[in-house]
Amino acid sequence: MNFTVFNKKGLWSITLLILLLAIPYGAFAADDEALIKRASQILGPLPASMPADQNPITPEKIKLGKMLYYEPRISVDGAVSCSKCHPVALYGADGLKKSVGHNCKGNPRNDPSVFNAASQISEHWIGNRTSVEDQAKQALIGPPAFGMPSYEAVEKILRSYKEYETLFKAAFPSDKEPVTADNFAKAVGAFERTMITPAPFDAFLSGTKDAMTVQQKRGLGTFIDQGCVGCHFSPYVGGQMYQKFGMFEPYQKYTKSDKVDEGRYAVTKNESDRFVFKVPVLRNVAMTPPYFHDGSVDRLEDAVRIMGKIQLGRDLTKEQVQDIVSFLHALTGKIPEEVSTVPVLPSTE
Ligand code: HEC
Ligand code: HEC
Numbered sequence: 613m614n615f616t617v618f619n620k621k622g623l624w625s626i627t628l629l630i631l632l633l634a635i636p637y638g639a640f641a642a643d644d645e646a647l648i649k650r651a652s653q654i655l656g657p658l659p660a661s662m663p664a665d666q667n668p669i670t671p672e673k674i675k676l677g678k679m680l681y682y683e684p685r686i687s688v689d690g691a692v693s694c695s696k697c698h699p700v701a702l703y704g705a706d707g708l709k710k711s712v713g714h715n716c717k718g719n720p721r722n723d724p725s726v727f728n729a730a731s732q733i734s735e736h737w738i739g740n741r742t743s744v745e746d747q748a749k750q751a752l753i754g755p756p757a758f759g760m761p762s763y764e765a766v767e768k769i770l771r772s773y774k775e776y777e778t779l780f781k782a783a784f785p786s787d788k789e790p791v792t793a794d795n796f797a798k799a800v801g802a803f804e805r806t807m808i809t810p811a812p813f814d815a816f817l818s819g820t821k822d823a824m825t826v827q828q829k830r831g832l833g834t835f836i837d838q839g840c841v842g843c844h845f846s847p848y849v850g851g852q853m854y855q856k857f858g859m860f861e862p863y864q865k866y867t868k869s870d871k872v873d874e875g876r877y878a879v880t881k882n883e884s885d886r887f888v889f890k891v892p893v894l895r896n897v898a899m900t901p902p903y904f905h906d907g908s909v910d911r912l913e914d915a916v917r918i919m920g921k922i923q924l925g926r927d928l929t930k931e932q933v934q935d936i937v938s939f940l941h942a943l944t945g946k947i948p949e950e951v952s953t954v955p956v957l958p959s960t961e
Contacts, residue, residue, distance in 0.1 A: 644821045647829060650836055656847045657814040658895075658945075662730040662805045667745055669802045672783040677803030679779070679955045680796055686752065686766045688759035689714045694751070694800065698726040700952055703899040703944075704807065709907035714759040721873070722907030727807045727947070728895040732851030737889050737905040738876045739854060744804045749797035763793035770796070775958035809896060809945025816942070824942045831939025834932050839924055849894035849943060857889050857905070860925040866918045867908040875905075898941045912937050 663669055680686075684693040697711045698704045704726035706712075711719040721737050735741035741750060751757040752766050760766050770776045771791050780790040783799055813832075815823035824832070835841060844850040854876055857863045864872060876885040889905055902908065903915040916936050920928035928936070 641821070644829070647833060648817055648819070651813075651832055652817055654836060654841045654845050655813075655817075655849060657817045658728065658808055658810050658847045661808060662728075664730070664743065664745075664801075664805065666743075667798050667801050667805070669805050670783065672779075673799045673802035674806060674950075675955075676776075676779040676783045677799035677801070678951075679776075679957060680800050681803055682955060683957060686758060686760065686769050687714050688761070692758050694726070694748070697723050697757075700947065703727060703809075703896045703947070704729075705900040707901070709902055711756075713754075713756040717756045717759070719756045721905050722902065724892055725896055725900050726804060727809050727945075728848050728893055729807070729851070730801070730805045731846075731848060732890065732893065733853065734890065737892075738879050739890050740879045743801070745797040745801035748800040748804070749793055752793060752796070766793055766796065767791055773958040773960065803951075806948070807951055809947055811895070811943050811945035813939075813942045814945075825938065827935055827938040828942040829939075831935035831937070832942070834935050835939055838920065838926065838928065838932070838936075840919065840936070843891045843923065844894050850891045851893040853891050854885070854888050855891050855923075856887050858887055858922050861922045863887065863904075863918075863922055866922055867904055867906060869906045869908055871906070873905060894940060895943050896945060898937075898944050912940060916940070 661669060667673075681694045684691050684696065687693065692714045697706050697713075699706065706723055709722060711721075711723045713719055724737070729735065730744045733739065735744060735747040741747040749763075752760050752763065758766075770780070777791060780787075780795060780799075784790040784795050787795065812823040812828070816829075835844075843853060843855050846852045857875065863869070874886050876888040876890075877883075879885070897903075898912055901912065902910045903912065909915050909918065913933055916933050917928060920926045920933070
């Protein structure tokens with residue numbers, strides 16, 4: 613073996629080489645630490661679930677809720693379930709510009725993902741549902757969704773399945789008559805509260821520095837520095853406030869909407885709520901095109917560019933847009949196995 617490398621000169625060269633390598637590495641490591649610190653303060657990692665005092669999550673409720681999530685026989689045409697419009701395998705959104713309900717009825721808006729949705733200030737683009745439970749219950753009689761004439765009609769169908777009677781009883785043991793629309797909503801809500809998708813971004817925040825690529829980290833920095841986090845904050849990267857869509861210019865100019873949607877004005881009738889929408893959760897956003905409340909934009913690059921232009925009044929450079937998009941890909945998480953496995957629905961026996 614040749615040990616000449618360990619002569620005095622060789623040792624110096626090696627020491628120099630190590631120093632040269634270590635300095636930038638040290639600088640990168642420090643950069644990573646600083647970025648983790650900043651991102652943790654404004655965004656932060658996803659929790660393990662999204663609990664709520666009014667609807668404690670239990671294994672019995674999750675089991676029942678998952679079955680009900682896939683159940684089409686409680687819709688007016690027997691063909692609509694939550695899963696139809698929020699398929700788990702497509703990250704809880706349907707990929708359509710606007711969803712299609714019972715008897716092919718068109719919905720007025722694009723459907724957001726059902727993943728990581730339960731901890732928002734409200735549900736729906738205009739915040740007209742107070743919680744995932746409220747959302748699930750009202751979907752049953754919603755004209756463009758299940759389209760059922762009444763909650764009683766839903767309850768009657770559910771009660772006709774022995775297995776549902778048993779499962780509702782197990783999930784709501786202290787209720788005299790457990791098969792109700794309210795308990796449907798609680799069971800589905802409990803399931804939704806487990807629909808969490810930890811992503812490379814969360815691994816990065818918890819210290820796995822190579823969980824995100826160099827470009828993704830740069831994009832995260834840009835996302836913070838450019839002010840996206842002024843509206844898209846919290847571990848959900850959104851869902852915590854309402855804002856006007858089109859702070860600097862009318863959104864219609866950029867989204868080519870086929871119809872003007874007045875947003876939250878429809879709920880509050882306050883003039884200041886015209887064109888105001890809930891800031892959407894950006895978890896898994898790369899997996900759920902098309903974008904915006906009207907599904908009018910197909911590419912994430914375009915959605916990001918439009919955001920810069922009309923929410924921040926800035927022309928983001930091509931590189932900045934690409935870096936941010938790259939970061940948004942680091943928000944694509946893993947669907948938990950307990951959520952992705954499909955249930956067997958009760959038979960009429
Ligand atoms: C016909 C398609 C359709 C069906 C069926 C449907 N949804 Fe939706 N869902 C939508 C659309 C469209 C929206 C957006 C509505 C809006 O904002 O005006 C939405 C919004 C939501 C939201 C709000 C997400 C957010 O970020 O604001 C949740 C949660 C949700 N649905 C869960 C469910 C559950 C649970 C069921 C079954 C009980 C269900 N949906 C049935 C189409 C559907
Ligand atoms: C002033 C608040 C605000 C700022 C700043 C902001 N956004 Fe948004 N963002 C919103 C609102 C509100 C919407 C919903 C628009 C609508 O009605 O469709 C939205 C929607 C989006 C969407 C579409 C999500 C979907 O599922 O359809 C993306 C992507 C997005 N923002 C990324 C960004 C990026 C990247 C930045 C920074 C360059 C940014 N946003 C800055 C408020 C903001």
